[in-house]
Amino acid sequence: xxxxxxxxxxxxxxxxxxxxxxxxxxxxxxxxxxxxxxxxxxxxxxxxxxxxxxxxxxxxxxxxxxxxxxxxxxxxxxxxxxxxxxxxxxxxxxxxxxxxxxxxxxxxxxxxxxxxxxxxxxxxxxxxxxxxxxxxxxxxxxxxxxxxxxxxxxxxxxxxxxxxxxxxxxxxxxxxxxxxxxxxxxxxxxxxxxxxxxxxxxxxxxxxxxxxxxxxxxxxxxxxxxxxxxxxxxxxxxxxxxxxxxxxxxx
Numbered sequence: 235x236x237x238x239x240x241x242x243x244x245x246x247x248x249x250x251x252x253x254x255x256x257x258x259x260x261x262x263x264x265x266x267x268x269x270x271x272x273x274x275x276x277x278x279x280x281x282x283x284x285x286x287x288x289x290x291x292x293x294x295x296x297x298x299x300x301x302x303x304x305x306x307x308x309x310x311x312x313x314x315x316x317x318x319x320x321x322x323x324x325x326x327x328x329x330x331x332x333x334x335x336x337x338x339x340x341x342x343x344x345x346x347x348x349x350x351x352x353x354x355x356x357x358x359x360x361x362x363x364x365x366x367x368x369x370x371x372x373x374x375x376x377x378x379x380x381x382x383x384x385x386x387x388x389x390x391x392x393x394x395x396x397x398x399x400x401x402x403x404x405x406x407x408x409x410x411x412x413x414x415x416x417x418x419x420x421x422x423x424x425x426x427x428x429x430x431x432x433x434x435x436x437x438x439x440x441x442x443x444x445x446x447x448x449x450x451x452x453x454x455x456x457x458x459x460x461x462x463x464x465x466x467x468x469x470x471x472x473x474x475x476x477x478x479x480x481x482x483x484x485x
Contacts, residue, residue: 239313239343240272242301248476249299251282252312253292255346261292264475268324268334275341277315278324281333283478286317297337298346300468310468312346315339353383353390360421360474367414371403378404379452386468388439388455395448405443405450412437415454419470422477430466434459 243249245267253261263282270277277297298312315337324334356362362384364375373379378397382390393404417432440453459467 237311237343239275239339239341240270242299242311242343243267243270243277243297243313243339245269247299248472249279249297250472251279251286252296252298252346253290254294255296255312256294264472264478265335266476268326268332275339276318277337277339278321278334279337281335283475285333286320286335288317288320290317296346297339300465300472310346311343313339313341313343353385354471354474355383356381359477360419360470362420362470363418365416366404367416368404368407368411373404378402382451384467384471386456386464386471388436388453391452391454392445392449393452395450404452407438407441407452409438409441412457413454415456417467419466421470421473423473430470432459432463432466434463 247267249265249267251263251265253263263284263286265279265282268278268280279297295315295317296312297315298310300310302309317335318338319336321334321336323331325331354360362375362381364379364381366373366379375381379391379393382392384390391404394402395405396402413436415434415436419430419432421428434456435458436454436456438452439455440451442451442453445451
Protein backbone atom coordinates (compact mmCIF):
# COMPACT_ATOMS: atom_id res chain seq x y z
CA UNK A 235 0.00 0.00 0.00
CA UNK A 236 1.38 3.38 -1.03
CA UNK A 237 -1.08 5.54 0.94
CA UNK A 238 -0.15 7.08 4.29
CA UNK A 239 -1.92 7.51 7.65
CA UNK A 240 -1.92 11.28 7.12
CA UNK A 241 -4.26 10.88 4.12
CA UNK A 242 -6.69 8.72 6.09
CA UNK A 243 -6.73 10.28 9.56
CA UNK A 244 -7.61 13.95 9.17
CA UNK A 245 -9.51 16.37 11.48
CA UNK A 246 -13.21 15.53 11.62
CA UNK A 247 -12.76 11.86 10.63
CA UNK A 248 -14.79 9.31 12.57
CA UNK A 249 -12.58 6.50 13.88
CA UNK A 250 -12.69 3.34 15.94
CA UNK A 251 -10.14 2.85 18.70
CA UNK A 252 -9.47 -0.88 18.92
CA UNK A 253 -7.76 -2.59 21.85
CA UNK A 254 -6.28 -6.07 21.30
CA UNK A 255 -7.23 -6.20 17.63
CA UNK A 256 -5.74 -9.65 17.04
CA UNK A 257 -7.33 -11.30 20.08
CA UNK A 258 -10.56 -13.31 20.08
CA UNK A 259 -12.34 -10.48 21.92
CA UNK A 260 -11.15 -7.06 20.71
CA UNK A 261 -12.60 -3.98 22.42
CA UNK A 262 -13.86 -1.23 20.10
CA UNK A 263 -14.67 2.36 21.09
CA UNK A 264 -15.81 5.03 18.65
CA UNK A 265 -14.24 8.49 18.53
CA UNK A 266 -13.46 11.34 16.15
CA UNK A 267 -10.29 13.26 15.35
CA UNK A 268 -10.12 16.80 16.71
CA UNK A 269 -6.70 17.75 15.34
CA UNK A 270 -3.43 16.33 14.01
CA UNK A 271 0.31 16.94 14.28
CA UNK A 272 1.69 15.06 11.29
CA UNK A 273 5.31 16.03 11.98
CA UNK A 274 5.16 14.34 15.38
CA UNK A 275 2.70 11.62 14.19
CA UNK A 276 0.17 12.61 16.87
CA UNK A 277 -3.63 12.64 16.69
CA UNK A 278 -5.81 14.48 19.19
CA UNK A 279 -9.08 12.55 19.46
CA UNK A 280 -12.34 12.82 21.41
CA UNK A 281 -12.44 10.91 24.68
CA UNK A 282 -14.34 7.64 24.17
CA UNK A 283 -17.21 6.04 26.06
CA UNK A 284 -16.24 4.20 28.23
CA UNK A 285 -13.27 6.52 28.74
CA UNK A 286 -9.66 5.67 27.96
CA UNK A 287 -7.84 6.18 31.27
CA UNK A 288 -4.13 6.20 32.25
CA UNK A 289 -4.62 2.77 33.83
CA UNK A 290 -6.57 1.26 30.90
CA UNK A 291 -4.99 -2.15 30.34
CA UNK A 292 -4.37 -3.58 26.86
CA UNK A 293 -1.73 -5.48 24.91
CA UNK A 294 -1.99 -3.50 21.68
CA UNK A 295 -3.94 -0.54 20.36
CA UNK A 296 -5.01 0.54 16.86
CA UNK A 297 -7.02 3.35 15.32
CA UNK A 298 -9.10 2.42 12.28
CA UNK A 299 -11.49 4.01 9.79
CA UNK A 300 -13.50 2.99 6.72
CA UNK A 301 -12.32 4.25 3.32
CA UNK A 302 -12.95 3.44 -0.35
CA UNK A 303 -10.09 1.69 -2.12
CA UNK A 304 -9.05 1.99 -5.77
CA UNK A 305 -11.89 -0.35 -6.83
CA UNK A 306 -14.50 1.80 -5.02
CA UNK A 307 -14.93 -0.85 -2.34
CA UNK A 308 -15.11 0.29 1.25
CA UNK A 309 -12.51 -1.30 3.50
CA UNK A 310 -11.23 -0.73 7.02
CA UNK A 311 -7.70 0.61 7.41
CA UNK A 312 -5.71 1.33 10.54
CA UNK A 313 -2.41 1.95 12.23
CA UNK A 314 -0.89 0.69 15.44
CA UNK A 315 -0.68 3.37 18.11
CA UNK A 316 -0.31 4.21 21.80
CA UNK A 317 -1.64 6.82 24.23
CA UNK A 318 0.77 9.69 24.76
CA UNK A 319 -1.33 12.01 26.91
CA UNK A 320 -4.68 13.36 28.10
CA UNK A 321 -6.28 16.78 28.38
CA UNK A 322 -9.55 17.67 30.10
CA UNK A 323 -9.92 21.10 28.50
CA UNK A 324 -8.76 20.78 24.91
CA UNK A 325 -10.00 23.91 23.07
CA UNK A 326 -12.29 23.26 20.11
CA UNK A 327 -13.06 26.96 19.82
CA UNK A 328 -12.58 30.13 21.84
CA UNK A 329 -15.53 29.12 24.04
CA UNK A 330 -15.74 25.33 23.88
CA UNK A 331 -13.37 22.79 25.45
CA UNK A 332 -13.66 19.01 25.56
CA UNK A 333 -11.81 16.02 26.97
CA UNK A 334 -9.19 14.74 24.53
CA UNK A 335 -6.74 11.88 24.20
CA UNK A 336 -3.37 12.27 22.48
CA UNK A 337 -2.44 9.31 20.27
CA UNK A 338 1.04 8.53 18.92
CA UNK A 339 0.71 6.45 15.75
CA UNK A 340 3.15 4.38 13.70
CA UNK A 341 4.02 5.00 10.03
CA UNK A 342 2.69 1.76 8.57
CA UNK A 343 -0.93 1.83 7.34
CA UNK A 344 -2.61 -1.54 6.80
CA UNK A 345 -5.98 -3.11 6.10
CA UNK A 346 -7.55 -4.50 9.28
CA UNK A 347 -10.47 -6.73 10.21
CA UNK A 348 -12.30 -6.31 13.51
CA UNK A 349 -13.75 -9.62 14.61
CA UNK A 350 -16.23 -8.09 17.07
CA UNK A 351 -17.29 -4.67 18.30
CA UNK A 352 -18.83 -2.69 21.09
CA UNK A 353 -22.47 -3.68 21.46
CA UNK A 354 -25.08 -0.95 20.99
CA UNK A 355 -28.75 -0.88 21.95
CA UNK A 356 -31.10 0.28 19.15
CA UNK A 357 -33.26 3.31 19.95
CA UNK A 358 -35.53 5.85 18.29
CA UNK A 359 -32.85 7.49 16.13
CA UNK A 360 -31.01 4.27 15.35
CA UNK A 361 -33.74 1.67 15.02
CA UNK A 362 -34.09 -1.70 13.36
CA UNK A 363 -36.69 -4.16 12.22
CA UNK A 364 -35.84 -7.85 11.96
CA UNK A 365 -37.30 -11.14 10.83
CA UNK A 366 -35.94 -14.60 11.53
CA UNK A 367 -36.63 -17.73 9.45
CA UNK A 368 -36.35 -21.15 11.04
CA UNK A 369 -37.64 -24.38 9.51
CA UNK A 370 -39.84 -22.41 7.07
CA UNK A 371 -41.51 -20.52 9.93
CA UNK A 372 -41.08 -16.75 10.24
CA UNK A 373 -40.52 -14.98 13.56
CA UNK A 374 -41.03 -11.22 13.69
CA UNK A 375 -39.40 -8.42 15.69
CA UNK A 376 -41.84 -6.83 18.13
CA UNK A 377 -43.96 -9.96 18.47
CA UNK A 378 -41.76 -13.03 18.82
CA UNK A 379 -38.64 -11.24 20.04
CA UNK A 380 -37.03 -7.84 20.62
CA UNK A 381 -33.40 -6.76 20.21
CA UNK A 382 -31.42 -6.00 23.36
CA UNK A 383 -28.09 -5.16 21.70
CA UNK A 384 -26.20 -5.44 18.44
CA UNK A 385 -22.59 -5.70 17.24
CA UNK A 386 -20.91 -6.55 13.95
CA UNK A 387 -20.51 -10.13 15.17
CA UNK A 388 -23.93 -10.82 16.67
CA UNK A 389 -27.00 -9.66 18.56
CA UNK A 390 -28.85 -10.31 21.78
CA UNK A 391 -32.57 -11.18 21.57
CA UNK A 392 -35.09 -10.86 24.38
CA UNK A 393 -37.54 -13.72 23.84
CA UNK A 394 -40.91 -13.78 25.67
CA UNK A 395 -41.58 -17.12 27.30
CA UNK A 396 -45.21 -17.02 26.17
CA UNK A 397 -47.09 -15.43 23.26
CA UNK A 398 -50.88 -15.30 23.51
CA UNK A 399 -50.70 -17.77 26.42
CA UNK A 400 -48.69 -20.25 24.35
CA UNK A 401 -45.04 -21.17 24.77
CA UNK A 402 -42.84 -19.18 22.40
CA UNK A 403 -41.13 -21.75 20.11
CA UNK A 404 -37.94 -19.65 20.12
CA UNK A 405 -37.63 -20.21 23.85
CA UNK A 406 -37.10 -23.95 23.28
CA UNK A 407 -34.24 -23.70 20.77
CA UNK A 408 -30.83 -25.22 21.46
CA UNK A 409 -27.32 -23.79 21.24
CA UNK A 410 -25.92 -24.29 17.74
CA UNK A 411 -29.29 -24.00 15.95
CA UNK A 412 -28.86 -22.07 12.69
CA UNK A 413 -31.33 -19.44 11.49
CA UNK A 414 -31.70 -17.01 8.59
CA UNK A 415 -31.93 -13.38 9.69
CA UNK A 416 -33.02 -10.24 7.84
CA UNK A 417 -32.63 -6.72 9.24
CA UNK A 418 -33.68 -3.24 8.14
CA UNK A 419 -31.47 -0.56 9.75
CA UNK A 420 -32.76 3.02 9.96
CA UNK A 421 -30.63 5.98 11.03
CA UNK A 422 -30.20 9.72 10.33
CA UNK A 423 -27.70 10.68 7.64
CA UNK A 424 -27.46 14.43 7.22
CA UNK A 425 -30.93 15.77 6.43
CA UNK A 426 -32.37 12.43 5.41
CA UNK A 427 -33.30 9.10 6.99
CA UNK A 428 -31.12 6.31 5.63
CA UNK A 429 -32.12 2.65 5.54
CA UNK A 430 -29.89 -0.35 4.87
CA UNK A 431 -31.01 -3.95 4.53
CA UNK A 432 -28.83 -6.78 5.81
CA UNK A 433 -29.36 -10.53 5.42
CA UNK A 434 -27.22 -13.22 7.02
CA UNK A 435 -27.02 -16.70 8.45
CA UNK A 436 -26.63 -16.93 12.22
CA UNK A 437 -26.49 -19.51 14.94
CA UNK A 438 -27.52 -19.52 18.58
CA UNK A 439 -24.40 -19.02 20.67
CA UNK A 440 -25.88 -18.71 24.17
CA UNK A 441 -29.20 -19.01 26.01
CA UNK A 442 -30.16 -17.45 29.34
CA UNK A 443 -33.65 -18.71 30.31
CA UNK A 444 -33.62 -16.61 33.51
CA UNK A 445 -33.21 -13.14 31.96
CA UNK A 446 -36.37 -12.08 33.82
CA UNK A 447 -39.70 -13.56 34.92
CA UNK A 448 -41.34 -13.23 31.50
CA UNK A 449 -38.49 -13.59 29.03
CA UNK A 450 -35.24 -15.32 28.23
CA UNK A 451 -32.15 -14.02 26.43
CA UNK A 452 -30.76 -15.60 23.24
CA UNK A 453 -27.37 -14.62 21.85
CA UNK A 454 -27.01 -14.90 18.06
CA UNK A 455 -23.62 -15.14 16.34
CA UNK A 456 -23.48 -14.06 12.67
CA UNK A 457 -21.77 -16.80 10.66
CA UNK A 458 -22.30 -15.75 7.02
CA UNK A 459 -22.85 -12.21 5.73
CA UNK A 460 -22.04 -10.52 2.41
CA UNK A 461 -19.36 -7.76 2.46
CA UNK A 462 -21.95 -5.08 1.68
CA UNK A 463 -23.99 -6.30 4.65
CA UNK A 464 -20.97 -6.13 6.94
CA UNK A 465 -20.27 -2.60 5.70
CA UNK A 466 -23.87 -1.48 6.30
CA UNK A 467 -23.95 -2.99 9.80
CA UNK A 468 -20.59 -1.47 10.70
CA UNK A 469 -21.72 1.94 9.44
CA UNK A 470 -24.97 1.75 11.44
CA UNK A 471 -23.14 0.92 14.69
CA UNK A 472 -20.36 3.42 14.04
CA UNK A 473 -22.79 6.29 13.36
CA UNK A 474 -24.79 5.42 16.49
CA UNK A 475 -21.66 5.57 18.63
CA UNK A 476 -20.59 8.89 17.08
CA UNK A 477 -24.03 10.26 17.95
CA UNK A 478 -23.51 9.08 21.53
CA UNK A 479 -20.20 10.97 21.64
CA UNK A 480 -21.85 14.11 20.28
CA UNK A 481 -24.57 13.89 22.95
CA UNK A 482 -21.99 13.43 25.72
CA UNK A 483 -20.00 16.42 24.47
CA UNK A 484 -23.04 18.66 24.95
CA UNK A 485 -22.79 18.37 28.74
